């Protein structure tokens with residue numbers, strides 16, 4: 721990574737307060753010889769309002785707020801779950817789907833409640849008897865902002881899967897326990913960080929961002 725905005729950074733600021741994201745970025749960027757710090761290390765930075773209409777807009781908002789506050793380049797991730805049976809919701813509202821301050825388990829419980837309420841089903845079962853409820857997609861928008869130039873480098877990634885009526889695996893975070901990968905015959909929460917990074921929305925977005933940076 722010679723000659724781009726991250727070359728001089730041995731520690732990359734990731735503008736997030738989500739520990740699950742921090743772990744995934746730390747794992748991925750370690751291979752490039754980079755450490756990671758996050759907004760959890762800078763409690764003096766006020767909460768950043770995520771009021772954009774798109775994942776990309778919210779990623780830019782978070783990257784700019786952190787980069788301007790700290791005076792160094794900052795990488796932000798805005799991500800979420802689009803569920804086909806819900807017309808693409810919760811989408812950009814994924815973090816606050818079950819209300820402001822919702823926990824991952826609140827959000828997962830609400831997702832199962834809502835899908836059950838509309839009788840969503842794909843009419844298929846897994847060998848363990850769990851039911852496939854709806855196709856879904858994780859989306860990740862990344863924005864890297866350089867306060868020295870005011871410029872952004874952006875990338876997006878997605879991964880397709882299916883929401884199941886019961887959890888599989890205890891890795892990952894957020895909606896991972898309910899996200900089944902038919903193409904692998906495993907839940908995304910059953911994957912190691914390495915395996916998740918190789919196929920996930922975040923992994924795909926990061927690969928695309930690094931390709932852009934190398935150009």
Ligand SMILES: O=P(O)(O)OP(=O)(O)OP(=O)(O)OC[C@H]1O[C@@H](n2cnc3c(O)ncnc32)[C@H](O)[C@@H]1O
Nearest residue numbers: 736737738797798799800801814815893894895896
């Ligand atoms: O805004 P920051 O501080 O980065 O942290 P956040 O958790 O609020 O992150 P978002 O605003 O981007 O909201 C993302 C939502 O989508 C969920 N999500 C994102 N990536 C995920 C992944 O890889 N696996 C499962 N759920 C994920 C996550 O749990 C949140 O509910």
Ligand SMILES: [Mg+2]
Nearest residue numbers: 737770798815
């Ligand atoms: Mg957020």
